[in-house]
Amino acid sequence: MPQLHVVVVTIGSAGDLFPFMRVALALREAGHRVSMLGPSQHAPFVEPTGLAFHGLPADEAVLDHPDLWHPTRGLAVVWNATRPAMARVPAWVAALPPGERVVLLVHPLALPEADLCRAQRPGLKVAAAYLAPSNLPTVHDPLLLGPWPVPRWVPQGARRWLWRKLGDALINPVALPDVNAARAAQGLAPVADLVDFLMKVPDLSVTLFPEWFAPTQPDWPQPLQRTGFPLYDPSPQVELAPEVARFLAAGAPPVVFTPGTGNRQARYYFRCALDACARRGLRAILLTPHREQLPAQLPTPVLWQDYVPLRVLLPHMAALVHHGGIGTTAEALRAGTPQLVVPLAHDQFDNAARVQALGVGTSLRAARLNSQRLGKRLNDVVGKESVAKACARAAAMTVPADLAPLCRRLISIK
Known part of the structure; x- marks a missing residue:
């Protein structure tokens, strides 16, 4: 059997x-040939590992778009920003040797192009990897x-109607013109609803988060x-920089604030x-x-750092205040650090709700952020015994992911 090539x-x-x-x-490590396609600016992260990396175009000007972090308009910004890169994927896959066994393991927003690849290359399999629970409707x-929680008493029929209305208002008008133009160019039938289509594309769906964080739902693919x-x-070998170590030794455990590495619109967040x-x-x-984004002069009990690995920093923190990205959330769970989530858009609201449900922290919507509310929420997590106990329980469950079953499953996708 030919070696498996996972893209x-x-x-x-x-x-x-x-x-x-x-x-x-x-x-x-499992013996497969692996190629990575991703934004070209990430090459410095990938290339030291020796993985074959193929950079895709990325316009970093999108980080300054005023709607990027808007709760409802942000999806359109992300979608439009990713299309030039995703449009390169089908041609790249089509150029692979004809005899290779190929599996595409893709971000959900690459699923329309993955379906085009499969139409061009019979036998190709598609696996979708979901970073966060809210990626799976x-x-x-x-x-x-x-940002809107649906009350438990709302019947499922009404919930399906709400999903359809959300798709018709915010998703389909943005995404379907691009998707259907690309499909028409290959003689494929048009798509009527993006979310429904995306759920049907994968031959295998993969959650990159554990069952205890988000139990499997009956209607997941x-x-x-x-x-x-x-x-x-x-x-992995990096330790705390001397400047950070000196700051930690000079007083009580601090609170660390991060709005996410990609957020260039956080001046007000840091002022609060x-x-x-x-x-x-x-x-x-x-x-x-x-x-x-920060004042030229910072007060003495405050330290600015452009980057510190959360793995080494969080165990020393009184709390982490962050945007609710799934990676940051998971790092805080692993470290057992109390969290205050300030969600802005995308999957962040759902992640914040799960942090609260676990008892490991609380949240404050960015739309309601001010210094008074932020201070009150900090009082709810810093030094609270009940939160500390919940954090310890979560840390005990956040064990290294066993990816061997996934590696085996990708070989046998039908």
């Missing part, structure tokens, strides 16, 4: 890249539609392969963080590669 396709920030890299490395509880969080640290910490006498570490 891993991802988009987005480093938080999206790292779980796919962890899976790609496990597949290589469901009518079952707990259910959020963007089948066949389904569950895994744990495939956490990946690009610098500084004010809330000053009012409550808390020390703080501000994590952002975009120094211009």
Whole structure:
């Protein structure tokens, strides 16, 4: 039987890249040929591993788009930003040797192109890897539609209607013109509803989060392969920088604030963080590669760092205040660090709700953020015994993901 060639396709920030890299490395360790396709700016992360990496175009100007972090309009921004890169995938796959056994392991937003690849290359299999629970639509509880929780008493029929209305208003008008134009060029039938179509494309669906974080729902696509969080640290040997170690030794455990590495619109977020910490006498570490978002002069009990691996930083923190990205959420769970999630868009609202349900923290919607509310929420998590106990339980469950079953499953996709 020919060697399996797994082509891993991802988009987005480093938080999206790292779980796919962890899976790609496990597949290589299992003896498969692996190629990664992703945003070209991530090459410095991938190339040291020796994985074959093929950069796709990425316009970083999207990080300044005013709607990028909007709860409802953000999806359109992300979709439009990813299309030039995804349009390159079918031609790249078509150029592979005809005799290769190929499996595409892709980010959900690459599924339309994965379906085109399969139409061009009979026998190709498609696996979709879902980073967060909200990537998989469901009518079952707990259910959020963007920032809006759906009450448990709402019947399933009404929930299906809500999903259709959401798709017709916010998703289909944005995505279907591109999708159907590409399909028409290959003589394929048009798609009527994007979400319904995407759920039917994969030959295998994979969750990159554990059952205890989000139990399998009856209406999730089948066949389904569950895994744990495939956490990946690009610098596993790195320890705390001397500057950070000195800051930690100089006082009480600080609170660390990060809006995500891709957020260049967090000036107000950091202003609220500084004010809330000053009012409550808390020390703080501000994590952002975009120094211009911070005041020129920071108060003495505050340290700025462009990047510190959360693996080494979080065990020393009183709490983590963050945007609710799934990678950051998982790192905090692993470290047993209390969380205050300030969600803005995308999967962040659902992740925040799961943090609250686990008892490991609380949340405050970014639309309601001010220094007073932020300070009150910090009081709810910093130094609270019940939160600390819940964090310890979550840390005990956040074990390294066993990816061997996934590697075996990809070989036998039907």
